[in-house]
Amino acid sequence: MSEHHTCRVIVRGTWEGLTEDARARLLAEAGEHGMPGMRFTEEGTPAYEPAPLRHFSMRYVVVSDAADGEEMAGAIAGRAEGLLCGLGYRFRGLGSTVTDLDTMKINRRSRSRR
Numbered sequence: 001m002s003e004h005h006t007c008r009v010i011v012r013g014t015w016e017g018l019t020e021d022a023r024a025r026l027l028a029e030a031g032e033h034g035m036p037g038m039r040f041t042e043e044g045t046p047a048y049e050p051a052p053l054r055h056f057s058m059r060y061v062v063v064s065d066a067a068d069g070e071e072m073a074g075a076i077a078g079r080a081e082g083l084l085c086g087l088g089y090r091f092r093g094l095g096s097t098v099t100d101l102d103t104m105k106i107n108r109r110s111r112s113r114r
Contacts, residue, residue, distance in 0.1 A: 005102040008040050009060040009073055011080040012097075015053055017090040026053060026089070044080060056091070058083075066100070073098045 018026070030050035038047045040061040048056035058080040064072050077096040084091060 003066045004063050005066045005100050007062050007064060007072060008099045008101060009062060009076040010097050010099075011044075011058040011060070011077050011094060012055065013057075013084075013091040013094040014055050015048075015089065016092045018053070019088065019090075022088050022090070023053065025087075026050070044076075044083065066102070070098065 015026075026048070027050050030048070030053075033046045033048055034050075035047075037045065038059065039045050040059045042061060044058045044060045046056060046058055060076050060080075062072055062076065073096040077094055080096075081094055
């Protein structure tokens with residue numbers, strides 16, 4: 001039986017060639033997708049700032065086999081690309097990063113630094 005890890009995947013890109021309709025939809029929903037709304041979910045959560053409407057990220061949380069981190073990043077990027085294209089949003093420069101929460105090193109403050 002393989003070991004499962006919880007990973008956070010961030011897919012980043014740049015809006016490009018948005019139609020007026022797509023731009024209007026993004027601006028109308030910007031309040032839900034700014035800093036306060038940033039969270040990691042299984043279905044993916046978009047995050048972007050309305051001014052200027054330029055860069056975006058999609059944030060995912062995934063539980064998978066410990067050895068699948070890099071493959072998972074590519075699969076999640078594909079999922080994000082499909083979602084964005086399905087909504088009619090144009091973009092470029094899509095890339096993704098994976099952070100395995102189960103292997104992440106946490107630096108604790110020493111007593112002398114408190």
